[in-house]
Amino acid sequence: MRILHTSDWHLGRTLHGVDLTEHHAAFLEHLVEVVRERAVDVVVVAGDVYDRAVPAVPSVRLLSDAFARLSDLATVIVTPGNHDSATRLGFAAGLMRPSLRILASVDDVAEPVVVTDSDGPVAFYGVPYLNPDDVRYAFGAEPLPRSHEAVMAAALAGVRDNLAGRDGARSVVVAHAFVVGGAASESERDIRVGGVDSVPTGLFDGFSYVALGHLHGQQTLRSDRAVIRYSGSPLAFSFGERTQVKSTTLIELAADGSVALEQIPAPVPRRLSEITGDLADLLDGRHDDVVDDWLRIFVTDAVHPAGLHALLRERFPHVLAIQHVPTGGLAPSERRAIAVDADPVEVATGFVEYAAGAAPTGVEIAVLRSAYERARSAEASD
DSSP, rough: EEEEEOOOOBBOETTTTTEOOHHHHHHHHHHHHHHHHHOOOOEESOOBSSSSSSOOOOHHHHHHHHHHHHHSSSEEEEEOOOOOOOOTTTTTTGGSOEEEEEEOGGGGGGEEEEEEEEEEEEEEEOOOOHHHHHTTSSSSSOOSSSSHHHHHHHHHHHHHHHHHHHTTTTEEEEEEEEETTOOOOOOOOEOOOOOOOOOOOOGGTTOSEEEEEEEEEEESEEEEEEEEEEEOOOOOOGGGGTSSSSSSEEEEOOTTTTTEEEEOOOSSSSSSEEEOOOOOHHHTTTGGTTTTTTEEEOOSSSSSSTTHHHHHHHHHTEEEEEOOOTTTHHHSGGSSOOOOTTOOOHHHHHHHHHHHOOOOOOOHHHHHHHHHHHHHHHHHHH
């Protein structure tokens, strides 16, 4: 069976205020052509189809057209991510055509979509993004621990029970989560609950293939008994992603459940680049190769040049960010010693210690974490 794995489209996203609708449309056109040309049987979309819970009308239209075209060519299986509203994305899922399946309900996690090829059935299980605070009461009479690991383990236990009754059928789990060992980018929304955002790879042992969404860089995580992969986002959503090869993953699933992977590069409508130098160097022609790129520019003149922004925007029409970093000051790589996967509460704790001259107490840290998680939850509901 030939399966195409994609995720994290984030329809409706902007990049430093630039509308990405045309770039998303170019990717979706490419996706349809890949499905057609490579005779793909199943397309899996592992969450974050939209960038926000209430998407704009152009994003809805773009998705509607893409799903219609893709489901004419293959079976399409979709799960919501942490940016999507599972309720809105899954609206009328029961009324859709058999070749378009949106698996948005936690209650139906253990009910697969079964697709059969000449080698027999393949069970596709859709695990939507599981926010522990929302679903820890959904898997039994007693509430589960408040953690991503606990709720994911409970969901997959139900999946395994169902799979055990399918007489050795091949299996694909489509999930949206941060799995231990994955490399984060700066553009992913934080999903920490109680200070922890990840689940161990071992939870996914025993499945033929695990199609993940959430992390924007394509990467494969291999445990002893599973092939676990992030397809990554189709577009770069931050300058930290400028060196990533954006792609989809084509999986050849053999009769014995083994997999062969092929990375299919996505189109790049406009590259992201960074350049550094004093104003004279930046304007003298040595950077002609990036004039058409989206740019972040670091300007190193000791004194802030007059008319800096106007001069650079005239020379580089697609510049998105300009930062003055005077010679002798901190280098760009040193100006912010905060890792992309740093816990925001730990960052805030460090600031309190710096500003107050003493580390916050345990009670104060608990207040910071509670305030942060409430703010993040409010943002996610927008």
